[in-house]
Amino acid sequence: MPTPSAPRIDIPALISDWRRLRETEPGLRARDAAERLGVSEGALVASRVGDGVTRLEGELPDLIRELPCLGRVMALTRNAYCVHEKKGSYDNIDIGGVMGIVLDEDIDLRLFLRHWRYGFAVREMSRGRDLESLQFFDGDGRAVHKVYAVDTTNRPAWRALVHRYTAAVQSPLIDCVVVEDPLPSRLEDAAVDVDALRDHWRALRDPHDFFALLKKHKVTRTQALRLVGDEFATRVDDGAMRQVLERAASGGEPLMIFVGSPGVVQIHTGPVHTVKMAGSWLNVLDDGFNLHLRSDAIASSWVVRKPVPEGMVTSLELYAEDGTQIVQTFGKRKPGIPERDDWRALLATLEVRP
Incomplete structure (x- = not known):
């Protein structure tokens, strides 16, 4: 039985709605904006290809192996309820098949690469700052990982990396499919x-x-x-x-x-x-580590x-x-x-x- 896919997205209408939402709520996070607009975060990012977003292609494990050339960056992983941000370098990378690890002293990751389906380079203004990031999404459009440039990032290496993996066809669409639960059945x-x-x-x-x-x-x-x-x-x-x-x-x-x-x-x-509450958010706000x-x-x-x-x-x-x-x-x-x-x-x- 084929895997169910999402309905076709009206890209001009989505972009127009996203711009209006951004004007009224400039601080809204990308994931929350996508939810409000009724699409996945990956689909929202893809819709902006050509407007600060570059679609990437090629073997994503190979791209990950090249991340050490960027020097110091910020790694971001999140689920629906918690955001984890670490500054450091992507060093000591070991990838075999669909599994991998990054074992830098600061950036410490376990990678499950069958969930790395789409990649984009994103450049945007956020709260007065020019942000550059590499963003990766699962087949259903959920974000799996993001890499942000910081002040000391090697920007020439960043641009060269994006150039090497830029897709020949800059499509604003992704084919979102339902990603199966790894524990699909359970007993009462x-x-x-x-x-x-x-x-x-x-x-x-x-x-x-x-x-x-x-x-x-x-x-x-x-x-x-x-x-x-x-x-x-x-x-x-x-x-x-x-x-x-x-x-x-x-x-x-x-x-x-x-x-x-x-x-x-x-x-x-x-x-x-530094541990602080801001509304319902419990935060760690340290120099190299943030948790929200x-x-x-x-x-x-x-x-x-x-x-x-x-x-x-x-x-x-x-x-x-x-x-x-x-x-x-x-x-x-x-x-x-x-x-x-x-x-x-x-x-x-x-x-x-x-």
């Missing part, structure tokens, strides 16, 4: 063998094997957390992330903060310093424990109503080293919810 609670789920969880030795556990037992993340019991998952107050960030900022505990899109997991490792989290979108917060050879590794995980994992936070650690006592002590202060 009553049908889950909870004892087997707990046994499998207890036998874990690497947190990266957790997705395989979900798939084997046909459960979602939040369903697994609800069913597995307090040995491995404890629900806490939804203000937990703010409490953790503020206490880490005052106490100096280094964190690992993970935010994922369909195509990337982006990681900050280190301390946080919609606190009103948090439907549940969990302290989650997974076995590793060194004992247990513990995370604070936030979920939206639709089951999306918003953000995942650990104490800073490296494989082979036990979890930090100060991280466990911080989590022990969180209020438990029934």
Whole structure:
């Protein structure tokens, strides 16, 4: 059966509507503007090809391998509820098949390249600033990753990179299709063998094997957390992330903060310093790291424990109503080293919810 595609877009009407929206709400984020206009963010960006937007083509893994030539940039990964921004360089890149990693000291990424379908170079004015970015989208038009030039970026290398990957045909259309959920089927609670789920969880030795556990037992993340019991998952107050960030900022505990899109997991490792609320947004506003989290979108917060050879590794995980994992936070650690006592002590202060 063919994959469903989106209806054909009236490009002149979309551009006209977007310009009107931008005039009335100049600070509106691209993703929110696209939602208001009834299209995907990728479709909105594509519609502007020829007006500050250049369509890219070629092998995107090869383009990623060339990103170190740009020097210092800002990497941005987001989901519907959280934005993760890191400044640094794309170094120590290793790509094999549809998986890849970037292991710079600052820019730390896990890449899932089957979700990298479309690429664009974008130049636009935003709040009085001339911004240049490389933007990548999944087949359904969801943003998977963006790379922004900063003051110290190698601009000649940037322009040469864009030139090498500029598409011969600058089409303003993308063929959006429905991207399948990686866990397309799930059991109802009553049908889950909870004892087997707990046994499998207890036998874990690497947190990266957790997705395989979900798939084997046909459960979602939040369903697994609800069913597995307090040995491995404890629900806490939804203000937990703010409490953790503020206490880490005052106490100096280094964190690992993970935010994922369909195509990337982006990681900050280190301390946080400036934590501020702005309306419903919980923000970290540090020189090299920014986090913007919609606190009103948090439907549940969990302290989650997974076995590793060194004992247990513990995370604070936030979920939206639709089951999306918003953000995942650990104490800073490296494989082979036990979890930090100060991280466990911080989590022990969180209020438990029934």
